[in-house]
Amino acid sequence: MKHVRKVLVVLIMLILVGCAPDFSNRDEVIDETLPEDSGQETAIIPNYSVSESEYQVLLPYRLSQSRGVTTNQVANRLDITALENDLRRHSTTVFDPDTYFFQEGQQIGYSELFSWLERESESTELGLNPSADIDDDTSTEDKIEIERENPKYLSHILEQNYLVRTDDNVVQLGGISIGIAMKSVYRFQTEVGGPFYYEEIDFDDMLAEATTIAEEVVGRLRAKDGLQETPIMVAIYREAPRDGLVPGSFVAKKTVQGGSQTIGSWEMIDETYVLFPSTEARNLDSNLSSTVEEFKSGIEDFFPNFVGVIGEGFYQDGEIQRLILEIPIEFNGQAEVVGFTQYVYGLMMDSFQPHFDLEIDIRSNQRQESLIIREAGAEEAFVHVYQR
Incomplete structure (x- = not known):
């Protein structure tokens, strides 16, 4: 009887070994998007994907260079999820999941992104939100008026990278998607601890401001090493109010082909939650x-x-x-x-x-x-x- 048990155990182990995933034949590629000081040269392509509409992700997984900025800047948590997921969904119309791999954004750094989200001023020349001429001598009434006339439209810029595999078994950056999150309601204070004020932002005003911001962002990306010919898909996201029970939505998008940094006319998006x-x-x-x-x-x-x-x-x-x-x-x-x-x-x-x-x-x-x-x-x- 003991001999029979031993035989059964051996048979079961052989079956389990035969059913186990085989990592010896994993698909490895040379990853040219890795930093030179990372000590790595190869990445692994998973054998399976979640669905035909989802991108495969190279391993080891690389976190965004601006990780954590979204949660600090976007007030409604529902918007955080919709911004990321829907930007990736819209990217599938430009960067085919059968050809491209997904990677979190690597081109815009953490501190760099925060400087872009500030108001433009002498101290933050990179700020993409409009300047506001307010100082310690400005009265509360004037501060309120200035804030209402010059709202901080821009909340966040989300970057996603799409990698493509070459015939030489190398993966390279093949495209970038940029989600520009714009406020629908601007909340502000005139002093720390003071009351909050709210200013609804007109859709047309928001889109006009977003167009200016989008062209500047594309121009700054074009100025980075190696991005002059990279296609960039830009999409404008209009946030929900901070207490909204459903997220906002993307309202416009445009693919800027390599060598160009002009938005031109938008492709309008009719989506809503x-x-x-x-x-x-x-x-x-x-x-x-x-x-x-x-x-x-x-x-x-x-x-x-x-x-x-x-x-x-x-x-x-x-x-x-x-x-x-x-x-x-x-x-x-x-x-x-x-x-x-x-x-x-x-x-x-x-x-x-x-x-x-x-x-x-x-x-x-x-x-x-x-x-x-x-x-x-x-x-x-x-x-x-x-x-x-």
Whole structure:
């Protein structure tokens, strides 16, 4: 019997070894984007990618040269995620994920970026926000007026790099994407500890200012060593208010080809994130808004401790592309979670049309309890219940 056990153990080990990933055949390339003092020359291309629409990332992963600036400059955390993810999504139309690899920005340094985000002045000549003639002798009333007339439009500049592989098994910088985050509402103080004032920024004024900033940024990149012929995709992001429940969106983009630094005319982008339920949702998409309300009522009929549904819809050219619904509810046990998830799944399949991506997150006490995902056009949905 012991001999049989030993044979079984050996067989199992052989099977496991046969199923284990084979790192001996990993795809290595010479990475010419690495700093000369890094001590490395090669990078690894992963064998698999998350999806066809996502970029592969070279290993070891390189963090941005301006890492951490986003969280210091962009007030609404929803904007931080949308700015990064949507810039990468728009980049796919210029830098094909089948050809290019993604890398965080390496061309704009940390201190350099902070200097660009300042107001232009004698001490910060690189500042891209408009100057404001304020000193210690300026009255509070004049300070308020000057700030309102000269808002700090620019919040952040996000850089993403796209690498391309040559026939000589070398990866080089093949393109740059720049996301320019502009405020929709300017918040300011006239003195430390004083009250905050708010100034809404007109869309046309914002876009005009963004155009000037974009051309200056492209010019500064062109002045860097090796970037004269690199294609640069520039996209303008209009932030949500700092207390907004959905993020802002990209409103314009333009690819500046190698050798040029002129923006010219923008390609306008018709995208928006919409809160459900809300007046904006009812005005934009009354049918889907009614469906969400009916879905909510259907849950209330069977679960009295249900507290509501909040959702985020993503629209392109006026058409819904993705809807994420979050359902907060208190549970007394795992069986109740399973039963509730089963009911919501059936109600979802009966309520929502399948022409857009749909995700339902069921949560309790800030904990994810279950997840339901149906991709556009799919007949069935993926359902996962998290174990307690």
